[in-house]
Amino acid sequence: MRESLLKVENVKLSYSSEYGSVRAVDGVSFDIAEKEVIGLIGESGCGKSSVALAIMGLNPGARIEEGKILFQGKDLLKLSKKEMQKIRGNSISMIFQDPMTYLNPVMRVGDQIIEILITQDPSLKKEEARARTIETLTQVRLTEKVLDYYPFELSGGMLQRIMIAMMLAPKPQMVIADEPTTALDVTIQLQILNLLNSLQKSEGISLLLITHDLGIVAEICDRVYMMYAGKIVENADVYTIYERPKHPYTAGLIGSVLTIDEYKEELPTLSGDVPDLTDLPSGCRFHPRCEYAKDICYKEEPPLIEIDPGHQVLCWLYK
Ligand code: SF4
Incomplete structure (x- = not known):
């Protein structure tokens, strides 16, 4: 049923x-x-x-x-x-039309995903959260390189992929x-x-x-x-x-x-x-x-x- x-x-x-x-x-x-x-x-x-x-x-x-x-x-x-x-x-996660309304403009995107994961599970070590972040970035077809970028350095399509990665990371x-x-x-x-x-x-x-x-x-x-x-x-x-x-x-x-x-x-x-x-x-x-x-x-x-x-x-x- x-x-x-x-x-x-x-x-x-x-x-x-x-x-x-x-x-x-x-x-x-x-x-x-x-x-x-x-x-x-x-x-x-x-x-x-x-x-x-x-x-x-x-x-x-x-x-x-x-x-x-x-x-x-x-x-x-x-x-x-x-x-x-x-x-x-x-x-429940939400993906917004404009990722810039959600992303912190002065924080590297990798750190933003890591922060979400650690907030969700405070027992998670930073290295584990980083590994999970890289795994999620791969799922949205982005490479590890973007971890160190700030939002303004990425195109609209890449930002929306980051947004999707952030929403998927907590599963x-x-x-x-x-x-x-x-x-x-x-x-x-x-x-x-x-x-x-x-x-x-x-x-x-x-x-x-x-x-x-x-x-x-x-x-x-x-x-x-x-x-x-x-x-x-x-x-x-x-x-x-x-x-x-x-x-x-x-x-x-x-x-x-x-x-x-x-x-x-x-x-x-x-x-x-x-x-x-x-x-x-x-x-x-x-x-x-x-x-x-x-x-x-x-x-x-x-x-x-x-x-x-x-x-x-x-x-x-x-x-
Ligand atoms: S106005 Fe049109 S849509 Fe509305 S109830 Fe009448 S026929 Fe249906």
Whole structure:
């Protein structure tokens, strides 16, 4: 039986703004099994990074109004700061879009990885930590030479490899990668993606990939959750999402990345912008951009409907 490593249950999260409280995540639920790769997809501002930071307990400006985040059955939202720090150090790691926001610019990268290992296991001797660091650098296809470099001496692609090495060194069970390739140029993106993909398999890690890029989702994800304006609007296995997208938003996004030759059927196009969370449309949040909108879509929020086993859609078209 499929068992969840991480289970996010009906999480509602808001921020304070000059317009009052703004709910950025509205009832999001999903789960990840061991060794599974999940894609949390959506345009910028849809709430996907807020979900990632909430899992990591790194979102001090956010107020979690409702919900649970269960990791191995333990609700992370109920842990003390110290307990959460331990989870972050040992069990769940996060790869950020810009490694420079995470790396210390005035410390050699080797020392930064060694420090992480010794913090995680204070009984580790410096030579042992150094040997483990070299081993991890080899895994991310870097040589021992980079141990002595400062972050500013490395290229964007090398920095992202260092970031991946730092996250892998404590041997976590789960990694959250938030737009890990967005800041890189196309050829390097592919190298980093292939690296993440092969490490996920060889290390048996569960991976939560947060991205707006449907191309990279197709490469590595098992299952996909589409987010729009704070809600999950569709979820299914990756094959179903690409072959039979049912929500007009998913279909529009996929239509916009397929080339003419790849068109299997007429998919709608996606026009317009994501709504302002301080002024959401009534009814279905997608209705101003939806070419299938009907009367009820303007008035009532759609229900989540299971149209096939393991395929759910938040849309009035299937009621
Ligand atoms: S509920 Fe209505 S407006 Fe929303 S996606 Fe479905 S058809 Fe479009």
